[in-house]
Amino acid sequence: MDAARLSLNQITLNSLDLPAAVAACERHEIGAIALWRDKIAAVGLDRAVQLVRSAGLHVSSVCRGGMFTDPAADPAAVLEDNRRAVDEAAALQADALVLVCGPLLDRDLAAARARVRDGIAELLPHARAAGVRLAIEPLHPMMIGVRSVVSTLRQALDLSDELGGDPGDEVGVVVDAYHVWWDPELEGQIARAGTRIAGYHVSDWLPETSDLLLDRGMMGDGLIDLPHLSGLVADAGFTGPVEVEILSRRWWAEDPDDVTRLLRKRFEEFV
Protein backbone atom coordinates (compact mmCIF):
# COMPACT_ATOMS: atom_id res chain seq x y z
CA MET A 1 0.00 0.00 0.00
CA ASP A 2 1.13 3.54 -0.69
CA ALA A 3 3.02 4.91 2.33
CA ALA A 4 0.86 8.02 2.08
CA ARG A 5 -1.84 5.93 3.79
CA LEU A 6 0.41 4.92 6.69
CA SER A 7 -0.37 5.98 10.24
CA LEU A 8 2.04 5.14 13.03
CA ASN A 9 0.26 3.75 16.04
CA GLN A 10 2.64 4.98 18.68
CA ILE A 11 2.58 1.78 20.70
CA THR A 12 4.66 0.30 17.87
CA LEU A 13 7.49 2.53 19.14
CA ASN A 14 6.52 2.07 22.76
CA SER A 15 9.81 3.30 24.18
CA LEU A 16 9.27 6.77 22.75
CA ASP A 17 7.30 9.48 24.47
CA LEU A 18 4.85 11.54 22.46
CA PRO A 19 7.29 14.25 21.30
CA ALA A 20 9.76 11.59 20.16
CA ALA A 21 7.05 9.64 18.34
CA VAL A 22 5.93 12.80 16.55
CA ALA A 23 9.53 13.53 15.62
CA ALA A 24 9.90 9.98 14.26
CA CYS A 25 6.89 10.56 12.00
CA GLU A 26 8.47 13.77 10.73
CA ARG A 27 11.83 12.11 10.15
CA HIS A 28 10.29 9.22 8.24
CA GLU A 29 7.70 11.27 6.34
CA ILE A 30 4.71 9.60 7.96
CA GLY A 31 1.64 11.80 7.81
CA ALA A 32 -0.58 10.33 10.51
CA ILE A 33 -0.27 9.00 14.03
CA ALA A 34 -2.43 7.20 16.57
CA LEU A 35 -1.95 8.33 20.15
CA TRP A 36 -2.28 6.47 23.42
CA ARG A 37 -3.84 8.16 26.38
CA ASP A 38 -1.02 7.38 28.81
CA LYS A 39 1.43 9.07 26.46
CA ILE A 40 -0.92 12.04 26.02
CA ALA A 41 -1.26 12.34 29.80
CA ALA A 42 2.51 12.29 30.21
CA VAL A 43 2.91 15.55 28.25
CA GLY A 44 -0.53 17.03 28.82
CA LEU A 45 -3.31 17.35 26.26
CA ASP A 46 -2.53 20.94 25.21
CA ARG A 47 1.08 20.11 24.49
CA ALA A 48 0.02 16.96 22.61
CA VAL A 49 -2.33 18.99 20.42
CA GLN A 50 0.36 21.58 19.79
CA LEU A 51 2.92 18.90 18.89
CA VAL A 52 0.79 17.11 16.31
CA ARG A 53 -0.46 20.40 14.81
CA SER A 54 2.96 21.92 14.39
CA ALA A 55 4.15 18.68 12.79
CA GLY A 56 1.13 18.74 10.47
CA LEU A 57 0.16 15.24 11.63
CA HIS A 58 -3.29 13.80 11.18
CA VAL A 59 -4.48 11.80 14.23
CA SER A 60 -6.08 8.58 13.04
CA SER A 61 -7.23 7.50 16.49
CA VAL A 62 -6.92 7.87 20.21
CA CYS A 63 -6.37 4.60 22.08
CA ARG A 64 -8.45 3.97 24.06
CA GLY A 65 -11.76 4.29 25.82
CA GLY A 66 -13.94 1.46 27.01
CA MET A 67 -13.11 -0.95 29.83
CA PHE A 68 -16.72 -1.07 30.95
CA THR A 69 -16.75 -4.56 32.40
CA ASP A 70 -15.47 -4.41 35.95
CA PRO A 71 -18.44 -5.29 38.17
CA ALA A 72 -16.63 -3.68 41.12
CA ALA A 73 -15.96 -0.36 39.38
CA ASP A 74 -18.03 2.74 39.93
CA PRO A 75 -19.99 3.19 36.68
CA ALA A 76 -19.95 6.97 37.09
CA ALA A 77 -16.15 7.00 37.27
CA VAL A 78 -15.87 4.74 34.22
CA LEU A 79 -18.21 7.02 32.29
CA GLU A 80 -16.33 10.12 33.40
CA ASP A 81 -13.01 8.65 32.27
CA ASN A 82 -14.51 7.75 28.91
CA ARG A 83 -15.87 11.29 28.53
CA ARG A 84 -12.37 12.61 29.09
CA ALA A 85 -11.14 10.24 26.40
CA VAL A 86 -13.76 11.67 24.04
CA ASP A 87 -12.63 15.20 24.86
CA GLU A 88 -9.03 14.29 24.14
CA ALA A 89 -10.01 12.77 20.79
CA ALA A 90 -11.98 15.91 19.99
CA ALA A 91 -9.11 18.23 20.86
CA LEU A 92 -6.78 16.16 18.70
CA GLN A 93 -9.32 16.00 15.85
CA ALA A 94 -8.88 12.25 15.78
CA ASP A 95 -10.84 10.18 13.30
CA ALA A 96 -12.06 7.96 16.12
CA LEU A 97 -11.82 7.02 19.75
CA VAL A 98 -11.02 3.32 19.88
CA LEU A 99 -13.10 1.39 22.41
CA VAL A 100 -11.54 -1.67 23.98
CA CYS A 101 -14.55 -3.09 25.63
CA GLY A 102 -13.10 -4.66 28.74
CA PRO A 103 -12.07 -8.06 29.97
CA LEU A 104 -14.19 -10.73 31.59
CA LEU A 105 -13.50 -10.58 35.31
CA ASP A 106 -15.89 -13.24 36.53
CA ARG A 107 -17.83 -16.08 34.92
CA ASP A 108 -20.79 -14.00 33.80
CA LEU A 109 -20.05 -13.25 30.16
CA ALA A 110 -23.60 -12.15 29.37
CA ALA A 111 -23.50 -9.56 32.16
CA ALA A 112 -20.11 -8.26 31.03
CA ARG A 113 -21.39 -7.85 27.50
CA ALA A 114 -24.48 -6.06 28.75
CA ARG A 115 -22.21 -3.68 30.69
CA VAL A 116 -20.35 -2.93 27.46
CA ARG A 117 -23.56 -2.15 25.61
CA ASP A 118 -24.83 0.07 28.41
CA GLY A 119 -21.48 1.80 28.78
CA ILE A 120 -21.29 2.74 25.11
CA ALA A 121 -24.94 3.83 25.09
CA GLU A 122 -24.25 6.18 27.99
CA LEU A 123 -21.13 7.59 26.37
CA LEU A 124 -22.67 8.10 22.96
CA PRO A 125 -24.49 11.43 23.53
CA HIS A 126 -21.27 13.04 24.77
CA ALA A 127 -19.32 11.67 21.80
CA ARG A 128 -21.92 12.92 19.31
CA ALA A 129 -21.96 16.34 20.92
CA ALA A 130 -18.17 16.47 20.69
CA GLY A 131 -18.15 15.24 17.10
CA VAL A 132 -16.08 12.18 17.99
CA ARG A 133 -16.62 8.84 16.33
CA LEU A 134 -16.65 5.88 18.69
CA ALA A 135 -15.12 2.76 17.21
CA ILE A 136 -15.54 -0.66 18.82
CA GLU A 137 -12.46 -2.77 18.27
CA PRO A 138 -13.16 -6.49 18.49
CA LEU A 139 -10.08 -8.12 19.97
CA HIS A 140 -8.82 -11.64 19.39
CA PRO A 141 -10.83 -14.20 21.39
CA MET A 142 -7.68 -15.13 23.32
CA MET A 143 -7.80 -11.68 24.93
CA ILE A 144 -11.21 -12.10 26.52
CA GLY A 145 -9.80 -12.53 30.03
CA VAL A 146 -7.44 -9.57 29.84
CA ARG A 147 -8.89 -7.05 27.38
CA SER A 148 -12.19 -7.52 25.58
CA VAL A 149 -15.46 -9.42 25.69
CA VAL A 150 -16.13 -8.22 22.15
CA SER A 151 -14.34 -10.85 20.08
CA THR A 152 -15.64 -10.74 16.51
CA LEU A 153 -16.58 -8.21 13.89
CA ARG A 154 -20.08 -9.68 13.74
CA GLN A 155 -20.48 -9.07 17.44
CA ALA A 156 -19.18 -5.49 17.17
CA LEU A 157 -21.56 -4.77 14.31
CA ASP A 158 -24.49 -6.34 16.15
CA LEU A 159 -23.64 -4.00 19.02
CA SER A 160 -23.47 -1.06 16.64
CA ASP A 161 -26.88 -2.05 15.23
CA GLU A 162 -28.29 -2.26 18.72
CA LEU A 163 -26.93 1.17 19.64
CA GLY A 164 -28.64 2.69 16.63
CA GLY A 165 -27.93 5.99 14.98
CA ASP A 166 -28.59 7.31 11.51
CA PRO A 167 -26.44 6.15 8.61
CA GLY A 168 -23.13 7.95 8.92
CA ASP A 169 -23.75 8.57 12.60
CA GLU A 170 -23.56 4.97 13.79
CA VAL A 171 -21.03 3.58 16.20
CA GLY A 172 -18.05 2.51 14.13
CA VAL A 173 -15.76 -0.49 14.27
CA VAL A 174 -12.04 -1.03 13.94
CA VAL A 175 -10.81 -3.81 11.68
CA ASP A 176 -7.50 -4.92 13.15
CA ALA A 177 -5.89 -7.61 11.01
CA TYR A 178 -4.32 -9.36 13.99
CA HIS A 179 -7.62 -9.66 15.81
CA VAL A 180 -9.94 -10.72 13.02
CA TRP A 181 -7.94 -12.40 10.25
CA TRP A 182 -8.80 -15.95 11.36
CA ASP A 183 -12.56 -15.35 11.24
CA PRO A 184 -14.40 -17.59 8.75
CA GLU A 185 -16.98 -14.79 8.41
CA LEU A 186 -14.45 -12.08 7.66
CA GLU A 187 -15.47 -11.31 4.09
CA GLY A 188 -19.16 -10.99 4.83
CA GLN A 189 -18.75 -8.99 7.99
CA ILE A 190 -16.32 -6.48 6.46
CA ALA A 191 -18.76 -5.94 3.62
CA ARG A 192 -21.54 -5.52 6.17
CA ALA A 193 -19.45 -2.99 8.10
CA GLY A 194 -19.17 -0.68 5.07
CA THR A 195 -18.95 2.94 6.13
CA ARG A 196 -18.86 1.90 9.77
CA ILE A 197 -15.20 0.98 9.38
CA ALA A 198 -13.58 3.75 11.41
CA GLY A 199 -10.09 2.32 11.42
CA TYR A 200 -7.94 -0.37 9.85
CA HIS A 201 -4.91 -1.69 11.74
CA VAL A 202 -2.17 -3.94 10.45
CA SER A 203 0.53 -6.18 11.88
CA ASP A 204 1.02 -9.93 11.36
CA TRP A 205 0.32 -13.24 13.06
CA LEU A 206 3.52 -15.19 13.60
CA PRO A 207 3.19 -18.92 12.85
CA GLU A 208 4.29 -19.87 16.35
CA THR A 209 3.31 -16.84 18.35
CA SER A 210 4.55 -17.24 21.91
CA ASP A 211 2.66 -14.62 23.86
CA LEU A 212 -0.99 -13.65 23.99
CA LEU A 213 -0.35 -9.92 24.13
CA LEU A 214 3.13 -8.86 23.07
CA ASP A 215 4.22 -11.04 20.18
CA ARG A 216 2.64 -9.43 17.14
CA GLY A 217 4.60 -9.73 13.96
CA MET A 218 5.90 -7.23 11.44
CA MET A 219 3.86 -7.23 8.24
CA GLY A 220 5.25 -9.90 5.94
CA ASP A 221 6.64 -12.09 8.73
CA GLY A 222 3.45 -14.02 9.39
CA LEU A 223 0.41 -15.79 8.06
CA ILE A 224 -2.03 -12.97 7.35
CA ASP A 225 -2.88 -12.32 3.72
CA LEU A 226 -2.84 -8.55 4.22
CA PRO A 227 -3.35 -7.57 0.55
CA HIS A 228 -6.54 -9.64 0.53
CA LEU A 229 -7.73 -8.01 3.73
CA SER A 230 -6.80 -4.55 2.47
CA GLY A 231 -8.85 -5.28 -0.63
CA LEU A 232 -11.89 -6.23 1.44
CA VAL A 233 -11.58 -3.08 3.53
CA ALA A 234 -11.17 -0.94 0.41
CA ASP A 235 -14.17 -2.61 -1.23
CA ALA A 236 -16.18 -1.73 1.87
CA GLY A 237 -15.35 1.91 1.19
CA PHE A 238 -12.63 2.68 3.72
CA THR A 239 -10.14 5.26 2.47
CA GLY A 240 -8.61 6.49 5.74
CA PRO A 241 -5.17 6.12 7.27
CA VAL A 242 -4.01 2.57 7.95
CA GLU A 243 -2.41 2.14 11.35
CA VAL A 244 0.62 -0.02 11.90
CA GLU A 245 0.11 -1.30 15.42
CA ILE A 246 2.67 -3.84 16.56
CA LEU A 247 2.74 -4.75 20.24
CA SER A 248 5.90 -6.78 20.42
CA ARG A 249 8.61 -7.27 22.98
CA ARG A 250 10.92 -8.12 20.10
CA TRP A 251 10.36 -4.94 18.10
CA TRP A 252 10.22 -2.76 21.19
CA ALA A 253 13.80 -3.82 21.92
CA GLU A 254 15.07 -2.60 18.53
CA ASP A 255 16.13 0.90 17.54
CA PRO A 256 12.95 2.91 16.80
CA ASP A 257 14.38 4.38 13.62
CA ASP A 258 15.28 0.95 12.29
CA VAL A 259 11.81 -0.31 13.13
CA THR A 260 10.18 2.67 11.46
CA ARG A 261 12.22 2.27 8.28
CA LEU A 262 11.33 -1.41 8.17
CA LEU A 263 7.63 -0.98 8.84
CA ARG A 264 7.38 1.67 6.16
CA LYS A 265 9.02 -0.66 3.65
CA ARG A 266 6.88 -3.62 4.72
CA PHE A 267 3.78 -1.44 4.53
CA GLU A 268 4.49 -0.68 0.90
CA GLU A 269 5.34 -4.29 0.12
CA PHE A 270 2.93 -6.39 2.19
CA VAL A 271 -0.15 -4.31 3.03
Added chain:
Amino acid sequence: MDAARLSLNQITLNSLDLPAAVAACERHEIGAIALWRDKIAAVGLDRAVQLVRSAGLHVSSVCRGGMFTDPAADPAAVLEDNRRAVDEAAALQADALVLVCGPLLDRDLAAARARVRDGIAELLPHARAAGVRLAIEPLHPMMIGVRSVVSTLRQALDLSDELGGDPGDEVGVVVDAYHVWWDPELEGQIARAGTRIAGYHVSDWLPETSDLLLDRGMMGDGLIDLPHLSGLVADAGFTGPVEVEILSRRWWAEDPDDVTRLLRKRFEEFV
Protein backbone atom coordinates in the same frame (compact mmCIF):
# COMPACT_ATOMS: atom_id res chain seq x y z
CA MET B 1 -22.14 -33.20 36.82
CA ASP B 2 -22.46 -36.79 37.96
CA ALA B 3 -19.07 -38.51 37.79
CA ALA B 4 -20.78 -41.38 35.97
CA ARG B 5 -20.59 -39.13 32.89
CA LEU B 6 -16.84 -38.51 33.22
CA SER B 7 -14.42 -39.68 30.56
CA LEU B 8 -10.71 -39.25 31.10
CA ASN B 9 -9.01 -37.86 28.03
CA GLN B 10 -5.64 -39.48 28.49
CA ILE B 11 -3.65 -36.41 27.52
CA THR B 12 -4.73 -35.00 30.87
CA LEU B 13 -2.38 -37.56 32.42
CA ASN B 14 0.16 -37.21 29.66
CA SER B 15 3.01 -38.85 31.57
CA LEU B 16 1.16 -42.17 31.70
CA ASP B 17 1.24 -44.77 28.97
CA LEU B 18 -1.98 -46.43 27.91
CA PRO B 19 -1.90 -49.30 30.43
CA ALA B 20 -1.24 -46.84 33.27
CA ALA B 21 -4.03 -44.52 32.10
CA VAL B 22 -6.46 -47.45 31.98
CA ALA B 23 -5.35 -48.48 35.46
CA ALA B 24 -5.92 -44.93 36.70
CA CYS B 25 -9.49 -45.09 35.39
CA GLU B 26 -10.05 -48.35 37.24
CA ARG B 27 -8.53 -46.99 40.45
CA HIS B 28 -10.65 -43.86 40.38
CA GLU B 29 -13.85 -45.53 39.13
CA ILE B 30 -13.95 -43.67 35.85
CA GLY B 31 -15.97 -45.54 33.25
CA ALA B 32 -14.75 -44.00 30.01
CA ILE B 33 -11.51 -42.92 28.40
CA ALA B 34 -10.38 -41.04 25.30
CA LEU B 35 -7.25 -42.41 23.68
CA TRP B 36 -4.51 -40.70 21.69
CA ARG B 37 -3.05 -42.40 18.69
CA ASP B 38 0.58 -42.06 19.74
CA LYS B 39 -0.24 -43.86 22.98
CA ILE B 40 -2.19 -46.54 21.10
CA ALA B 41 0.75 -47.01 18.74
CA ALA B 42 3.15 -47.38 21.66
CA VAL B 43 1.39 -50.54 22.89
CA GLY B 44 -0.16 -51.67 19.62
CA LEU B 45 -3.83 -51.59 18.69
CA ASP B 46 -4.66 -55.15 19.71
CA ARG B 47 -3.23 -54.66 23.17
CA ALA B 48 -5.04 -51.32 23.50
CA VAL B 49 -8.35 -52.99 22.62
CA GLN B 50 -7.70 -55.78 25.07
CA LEU B 51 -6.78 -53.34 27.85
CA VAL B 52 -9.88 -51.19 27.58
CA ARG B 53 -12.16 -54.24 27.18
CA SER B 54 -10.80 -56.09 30.17
CA ALA B 55 -11.18 -52.90 32.23
CA GLY B 56 -14.74 -52.52 30.96
CA LEU B 57 -13.94 -49.02 29.74
CA HIS B 58 -16.03 -47.19 27.18
CA VAL B 59 -13.92 -45.27 24.63
CA SER B 60 -15.44 -41.84 24.12
CA SER B 61 -13.08 -40.85 21.32
CA VAL B 62 -9.84 -41.45 19.52
CA CYS B 63 -7.65 -38.36 19.13
CA ARG B 64 -7.03 -37.62 16.35
CA GLY B 65 -7.41 -37.71 12.61
CA GLY B 66 -7.32 -34.75 10.28
CA MET B 67 -4.28 -32.58 9.55
CA PHE B 68 -5.29 -32.16 5.94
CA THR B 69 -3.73 -28.78 5.31
CA ASP B 70 -0.08 -29.25 4.42
CA PRO B 71 0.25 -28.19 0.77
CA ALA B 72 3.52 -30.15 0.58
CA ALA B 73 2.11 -33.41 1.92
CA ASP B 74 1.11 -36.33 -0.29
CA PRO B 75 -2.72 -36.38 -0.15
CA ALA B 76 -2.74 -40.17 -0.56
CA ALA B 77 -0.53 -40.59 2.51
CA VAL B 78 -2.68 -38.21 4.55
CA LEU B 79 -5.81 -40.13 3.52
CA GLU B 80 -4.18 -43.45 4.32
CA ASP B 81 -3.17 -42.28 7.79
CA ASN B 82 -6.69 -41.04 8.41
CA ARG B 83 -8.11 -44.38 7.30
CA ARG B 84 -5.88 -46.09 9.84
CA ALA B 85 -7.22 -43.71 12.49
CA VAL B 86 -10.76 -44.73 11.50
CA ASP B 87 -9.82 -48.40 11.80
CA GLU B 88 -8.39 -47.82 15.26
CA ALA B 89 -11.54 -46.01 16.36
CA ALA B 90 -13.61 -48.90 14.97
CA ALA B 91 -11.56 -51.55 16.77
CA LEU B 92 -11.89 -49.59 20.01
CA GLN B 93 -15.62 -49.04 19.45
CA ALA B 94 -15.05 -45.35 20.08
CA ASP B 95 -17.98 -42.95 19.91
CA ALA B 96 -16.05 -40.77 17.47
CA LEU B 97 -12.80 -40.08 15.72
CA VAL B 98 -11.86 -36.50 16.53
CA LEU B 99 -10.68 -34.50 13.52
CA VAL B 100 -8.21 -31.71 14.12
CA CYS B 101 -8.32 -30.09 10.77
CA GLY B 102 -4.79 -28.85 10.38
CA PRO B 103 -2.85 -25.64 10.74
CA LEU B 104 -2.37 -22.88 8.24
CA LEU B 105 1.09 -23.28 6.77
CA ASP B 106 1.09 -20.47 4.24
CA ARG B 107 -1.03 -17.37 3.68
CA ASP B 108 -3.78 -19.07 1.71
CA LEU B 109 -6.48 -19.68 4.27
CA ALA B 110 -9.17 -20.37 1.68
CA ALA B 111 -7.07 -23.11 0.09
CA ALA B 112 -6.30 -24.69 3.47
CA ARG B 113 -9.99 -24.75 4.32
CA ALA B 114 -10.80 -26.29 0.96
CA ARG B 115 -8.21 -28.98 1.65
CA VAL B 116 -9.96 -29.75 4.94
CA ARG B 117 -13.34 -30.09 3.23
CA ASP B 118 -11.91 -32.32 0.50
CA GLY B 119 -9.95 -34.40 3.00
CA ILE B 120 -13.01 -35.15 5.13
CA ALA B 121 -15.12 -35.86 2.03
CA GLU B 122 -12.57 -38.43 0.89
CA LEU B 123 -12.37 -40.06 4.30
CA LEU B 124 -16.10 -40.23 4.85
CA PRO B 125 -16.95 -43.37 2.84
CA HIS B 126 -14.35 -45.37 4.76
CA ALA B 127 -15.64 -44.04 8.09
CA ARG B 128 -19.23 -44.88 7.21
CA ALA B 129 -18.27 -48.38 6.11
CA ALA B 130 -16.42 -48.86 9.40
CA GLY B 131 -19.29 -47.44 11.44
CA VAL B 132 -17.11 -44.66 12.85
CA ARG B 133 -18.43 -41.20 13.51
CA LEU B 134 -16.18 -38.39 12.34
CA ALA B 135 -16.26 -35.36 14.61
CA ILE B 136 -14.80 -32.02 13.57
CA GLU B 137 -13.36 -30.20 16.55
CA PRO B 138 -13.17 -26.46 16.05
CA LEU B 139 -10.10 -25.23 17.90
CA HIS B 140 -9.55 -21.84 19.46
CA PRO B 141 -8.69 -19.18 16.83
CA MET B 142 -5.29 -18.70 18.46
CA MET B 143 -4.37 -22.21 17.28
CA ILE B 144 -4.85 -21.54 13.58
CA GLY B 145 -1.11 -21.45 12.86
CA VAL B 146 -0.29 -24.61 14.77
CA ARG B 147 -3.39 -26.83 14.77
CA SER B 148 -6.64 -25.93 13.04
CA VAL B 149 -8.12 -23.72 10.35
CA VAL B 150 -11.56 -24.64 11.68
CA SER B 151 -12.04 -22.10 14.45
CA THR B 152 -15.73 -21.88 15.31
CA LEU B 153 -18.68 -24.14 15.83
CA ARG B 154 -20.56 -22.32 13.07
CA GLN B 155 -17.76 -23.09 10.66
CA ALA B 156 -17.64 -26.76 11.71
CA LEU B 157 -21.40 -27.06 11.25
CA ASP B 158 -21.29 -25.32 7.88
CA LEU B 159 -18.67 -27.88 6.88
CA SER B 160 -20.87 -30.69 8.17
CA ASP B 161 -23.79 -29.28 6.15
CA GLU B 162 -21.62 -29.13 3.07
CA LEU B 163 -20.47 -32.72 3.52
CA GLY B 164 -24.07 -33.87 3.64
CA GLY B 165 -25.39 -37.12 4.99
CA ASP B 166 -28.77 -38.18 6.26
CA PRO B 167 -29.90 -37.10 9.70
CA GLY B 168 -28.04 -39.25 12.18
CA ASP B 169 -25.36 -40.00 9.63
CA GLU B 170 -23.92 -36.51 9.33
CA VAL B 171 -20.39 -35.51 10.18
CA GLY B 172 -20.40 -34.65 13.87
CA VAL B 173 -18.73 -31.91 15.87
CA VAL B 174 -16.94 -31.74 19.19
CA VAL B 175 -17.86 -28.98 21.61
CA ASP B 176 -14.73 -28.29 23.62
CA ALA B 177 -15.36 -25.67 26.28
CA TYR B 178 -11.84 -24.24 26.06
CA HIS B 179 -12.08 -23.72 22.33
CA VAL B 180 -15.56 -22.27 21.98
CA TRP B 181 -16.61 -20.66 25.26
CA TRP B 182 -15.78 -17.11 24.13
CA ASP B 183 -17.99 -17.31 21.02
CA PRO B 184 -20.83 -14.76 20.97
CA GLU B 185 -22.80 -17.25 18.86
CA LEU B 186 -22.32 -20.16 21.24
CA GLU B 187 -25.94 -20.63 22.30
CA GLY B 188 -27.36 -20.60 18.80
CA GLN B 189 -24.70 -22.82 17.29
CA ILE B 190 -24.92 -25.46 20.02
CA ALA B 191 -28.68 -25.60 19.51
CA ARG B 192 -28.08 -25.87 15.77
CA ALA B 193 -25.62 -28.71 16.31
CA GLY B 194 -28.21 -30.84 18.09
CA THR B 195 -27.59 -34.54 17.49
CA ARG B 196 -24.40 -33.72 15.62
CA ILE B 197 -22.64 -33.16 18.95
CA ALA B 198 -20.37 -36.19 19.02
CA GLY B 199 -18.30 -35.11 22.01
CA TYR B 200 -18.19 -32.58 24.81
CA HIS B 201 -14.83 -31.69 26.37
CA VAL B 202 -14.20 -29.65 29.49
CA SER B 203 -11.31 -27.79 31.08
CA ASP B 204 -11.08 -24.11 31.99
CA TRP B 205 -9.69 -20.83 30.66
CA LEU B 206 -7.31 -19.25 33.14
CA PRO B 207 -7.73 -15.47 33.48
CA GLU B 208 -4.12 -14.84 32.51
CA THR B 209 -3.29 -17.85 30.44
CA SER B 210 0.38 -17.78 29.55
CA ASP B 211 0.71 -20.30 26.75
CA LEU B 212 -1.26 -20.89 23.57
CA LEU B 213 -1.17 -24.68 23.83
CA LEU B 214 -0.28 -26.02 27.25
CA ASP B 215 -1.89 -23.82 29.87
CA ARG B 216 -5.44 -25.09 30.13
CA GLY B 217 -6.98 -24.80 33.54
CA MET B 218 -8.62 -27.28 35.86
CA MET B 219 -12.41 -26.89 35.91
CA GLY B 220 -13.30 -24.25 38.47
CA ASP B 221 -10.00 -22.37 38.23
CA GLY B 222 -10.99 -20.17 35.31
CA LEU B 223 -13.57 -18.03 33.61
CA ILE B 224 -15.76 -20.52 31.80
CA ASP B 225 -19.32 -20.89 33.06
CA LEU B 226 -19.27 -24.66 32.61
CA PRO B 227 -22.70 -25.38 34.15
CA HIS B 228 -24.23 -22.99 31.62
CA LEU B 229 -22.38 -24.67 28.77
CA SER B 230 -23.29 -28.13 30.06
CA GLY B 231 -26.91 -27.02 30.09
CA LEU B 232 -26.74 -25.88 26.47
CA VAL B 233 -25.15 -29.16 25.40
CA ALA B 234 -27.75 -31.15 27.34
CA ASP B 235 -30.58 -29.09 25.83
CA ALA B 236 -29.17 -29.92 22.39
CA GLY B 237 -29.65 -33.58 23.27
CA PHE B 238 -26.15 -34.77 24.10
CA THR B 239 -26.12 -37.53 26.73
CA GLY B 240 -22.69 -39.08 26.13
CA PRO B 241 -19.51 -39.17 28.19
CA VAL B 242 -17.94 -35.80 28.98
CA GLU B 243 -14.20 -35.73 28.46
CA VAL B 244 -11.87 -33.93 30.80
CA GLU B 245 -9.08 -32.79 28.51
CA ILE B 246 -6.47 -30.60 30.17
CA LEU B 247 -3.29 -29.91 28.25
CA SER B 248 -1.21 -28.23 30.90
CA ARG B 249 2.45 -28.17 31.79
CA ARG B 250 1.39 -27.40 35.33
CA TRP B 251 -0.90 -30.38 35.80
CA TRP B 252 1.37 -32.72 33.86
CA ALA B 253 4.03 -32.07 36.52
CA GLU B 254 1.76 -33.23 39.36
CA ASP B 255 1.14 -36.73 40.60
CA PRO B 256 -1.41 -38.36 38.23
CA ASP B 257 -3.45 -39.79 41.09
CA ASP B 258 -3.71 -36.40 42.77
CA VAL B 259 -4.75 -34.85 39.47
CA THR B 260 -7.35 -37.55 38.87
CA ARG B 261 -8.84 -37.18 42.33
CA LEU B 262 -9.04 -33.43 41.86
CA LEU B 263 -10.53 -33.50 38.38
CA ARG B 264 -13.17 -35.96 39.51
CA LYS B 265 -14.13 -33.69 42.38
CA ARG B 266 -14.10 -30.59 40.18
CA PHE B 267 -16.15 -32.41 37.55
CA GLU B 268 -18.88 -33.04 40.12
CA GLU B 269 -18.68 -29.51 41.46
CA PHE B 270 -18.05 -27.29 38.42
CA VAL B 271 -19.25 -29.08 35.28
